[in-house]
Amino acid sequence: AQKVTQAQTEISVVEKEDVTLDCVYETRDTTYYLFWYKQPPSGELVFLIRRNSFDEQNEISGRYSWNFQKSTSSFNFTITASQVVDSAVYFCALSEAGSTGGGADGLTFGKGTHLIIQP
Amino acid sequence: NAGVTQTPKFQVLKTGQSMTLQCAQDMNHEYMSWYRQDPGMGLRLIHYSVGAGITDQGEVPNGYNVSRSTTEDFPLRLLSAAPSQTSVYFCASSYTFSGNTIYFGEGSWLTVV
Numbered sequence: 001a002q003k004v005t006q007a008q009t010e011i012s013v014v015e016k017e018d019v020t021l022d023c024v025y026e027t028r029d030t031t032y033y034l035f036w037y038k039q040p041p042s043g044e045l046v047f048l049i050r051r052n053s054f055d056e057q058n059e060i061s062g063r064y065s066w067n068f069q070k071s072t073s074s075f076n077f078t079i080t081a082s083q084v085v086d087s088a089v090y091f092c093a094l095s096e097a098g099s100t101g102g103g104a105d106g107l108t109f110g111k112g113t114h115l116i117i118q119p
Numbered sequence: 120n121a122g123v124t125q126t127p128k129f130q131v132l133k134t135g136q137s138m139t140l141q142c143a144q145d146m147n148h149e150y151m152s153w154y155r156q157d158p159g160m161g162l163r164l165i166h167y168s169v170g171a172g173i174t175d176q177g178e179v180p181n182g183y184n185v186s187r188s189t190t191e192d193f194p195l196r197l198l199s200a201a202p203s204q205t206s207v208y209f210c211a212s213s214y215t216f217s218g219n220t221i222y223f224g225e226g227s228w229l230t231v232v
Contacts, residue, residue: 004161035221045209045223091161095221106152106177106211107221109161 002027004094006110013082014118021077021113023092029053034068034075035093035107045091051075079115087117122146125210125224132200132231140195140227142210150213151193152221155179155206162209168193169215200231 003026013019025034036048049059051068059066063080079086093107126141144151152167154177164177168187182204184196193212197204208227213219 037223043207043228044225047220047222050220093162106154106164106167107162109163111159111161 002029002032002094002096002108004092004108004110006090006092006113008113009111010114010116012116012118015084016081018078018080019082019115021079021090021092021115023075023077023110025073025075025092025094027073027094027096029096031097033095033097035095036066036075036077037091037093039089039091039112041088048077048090082115082117084117084119087115089114123210123212123222123224125208125227127227128225129228130230132197132229134200134202134231136200137196137198138200139197140208140210140229142193142195142224143191144193144210144212144222145191146212146214146222147190148212148214148222149190150215150219150221151187152177152211153183153185153193153195154209154211154223156209156226157206165195165208197229202231205229205231 005024032053034051038046056068065078067076089112091112092110095107123144149170153165154162156162163179165183166177166185168174171187171190174185174187187193210224211221213221
């Protein structure tokens with residue numbers, strides 16, 4: 001069965017510091033999808049990125065970057081020059097596309113990392 | 120630009136009462152699902168649907184019913200609410216169930232007393 005581990009329950013940094021959120025996943029499928037979502041204090045879930053298992057190219061979007069390494073089953077998320085508005089809970093999630101459920105059994109979420117950016 | 124719409128946003132129920140959380144999407148998505156979020160647990164899948172007339176159970180289905188009579192709507196029913204169902208509920212949808220971005224509603228905060 002699939003599993004997502006976010007070992008960092010809470011991280012606190014001072015504004016402008018760089019911070020990396022770790023995500024380690026387990027899956028038996030060769031085809032799968034990884035996601036990051038942001039949940040700000042207002043509670044909604046904001047989609048950040050989707051990555052399929054065949055695309056190991058790292059991605060950068062402004063101050064956000066993602067490092068996908070199949071060899072270590074990790075999909076880490078880095079915020080450069082953090083800002084107070086980045087304070088939120090961040091979830092990593094996995095969706096399998098294998099033969100059993102075809103991904104229909106939805107996303108498996110990690111338990112989230114609460115990121116606190118202090119001014 | 121509604122996306123995924125959930126109602127109500129907040130609800131307090133007494134133990135044993137029934138209620139329905141409504142979910143509607145206007146993106147013509149085939150796949151819809153319900154998750155619950157509990158402190159320290161992340162989100163867990165309750166039920167899902169891969170198209171109108173088709174539903175199935177997720178990880179934590181007990182105490183909940185769903186139906187999918189139209190592509191747009193996917194209501195979640197609590198037949199006899201229990202305090203253990205106090206949670207935040209999220210409805211989600213995507214074009215298909217495999218690999219597409221899943222979009223979430225804004226959440227429904229349910230308290231059962």
